[in-house]
Amino acid sequence: MVSILIPTYNYDITALVNNILMQAKGLKEAYEIIVCDDCSNNNISLLKNKSFCIKNQLVFLENPNNLGRTKTRQILAQKAKYNWLLFLDSDVLPKSNTYLLNYIKHITPELDLIYGGFTYEKQKPEPDYYLRWYYGKEKEDIEAKLRSKKPYKTIISANILIRKEAFLNVNSHLTDNRYGYDNYxxxxxxQHNYKVLHINNEVFHLGLEKNEVYLKKKEQAAETIYHLYQLNKFKDPHINGLLHSFLTLKKYHLKNIYLFLFKLVKPIFTKNLLSKTPSILILNLYRLGYFCSLTKQKNA
Incomplete structure (x- = not known):
């Protein structure tokens, strides 16, 4: 009934898969677990993951080249034999011991996707990881009741149960290896009017990036939104918060002024974001300034 699909790259998935296996033993429904390694260059984790999957008679796929998470998920979905796909990133761990059952009991013919949510450890990580942790706590660790008010805004594909047909239809539009496709x-x-249900069935996000790495990823996510904007992929450009803010600046002829000010304060913003007290407001202002800088040469 459910295909549990886990893309991985240079990450030890044994704790996650062992947790899922323990929970799956109590299910009455049919299930399968498929892991796909995206051409890891860390042989230790690769061999450990492969050995674990073979020992537990799980399907273990290996990409011959690094294709990125989007294409790897496409491969997993096409390989899956059941109509419901549970996607889990390799660096997560279910919060509940009834995680699988919590999802399965909410499946109905009317639904296309069920999102359980994201959460983070209460204890702060090392300061080098503060930016990702603060952002996750403020923007991603949200109760289902609040998420349901804007059901399409806060979906993180690292923990979703989705109908196979719906996933293949949506994911097929994402053809290249870019960071930040969750927004799109x-x-x-x-845009396809798929029916979404939010529940409290969180996974802990364990694989935090260092501050410098995550700031770079937020730049890459802005580049992805800009790329899609240039391709006219947004039927309603105001549906994305970053793009909406940019278009508001452009409408009132403030883009160049904002970009000028951003260049002046960028070192100050960067210092804050890499500090022990990063501000998510400053991160949003930084992203907007960076987005404006992307449009300068194109006169967007």
Whole structure:
């Protein structure tokens, strides 16, 4: 009934899969677990993951080249034999011991996607990881009741149960290896009018990036939104918060002024974001300034 699909790259998935296996033993429904390694260059984790899957008679796929998470998920979905796909990133761990059952009992013919949510450890990590942790706590660790008010806004595809047909329809639009496609994934769900249910069935996000790495990833996510904007992929450009803010600046002829000010304060912003007290407001202002800088040469 459910295909549990886990893409991985240079990450030890044994704790996650062992947790899922323990929970799956109590299910009455049929299930399968498929792991796909995206051409890891860390042989230790690769061999450990492969050995674990073979020992437990799980399907273990290996990409011959690094294809990225989007294409790897496409491969997993096409390989899956059941109509409901549970996608889990390799660096997560279910919060509940009834995680699988919590999802399965909410499946109905009317639904296309069920999102359980994201959460983070209460204890702060090392300061080098503060930016990702603060962002996750403020923007991603949200109760289902609040998420349901804007059902397409806060979907993180690292923990979703989705109908296979819906996933293949949406994911097929994402063809290249870019970071930050979750925003567009959610937009596609809305544009296709897929029915979404939010529940409290969180996974802990364990694989935090260092501050410098995560700031770079936020720049890459802005680049992805800009790329999609240039391709006219947004039926409603205001559906994305970053793009909406940019278009508001452009409408009132403030883009160049904002970009000028951003260049002046960028070192100050960067210092804050890499500090022990990063501000998510400053991160949003930084992203907007960076987005404006992307449009300068194109006169967007």
């Amino acid at each position: 994934f959610s937009i596609q769900l809305k």
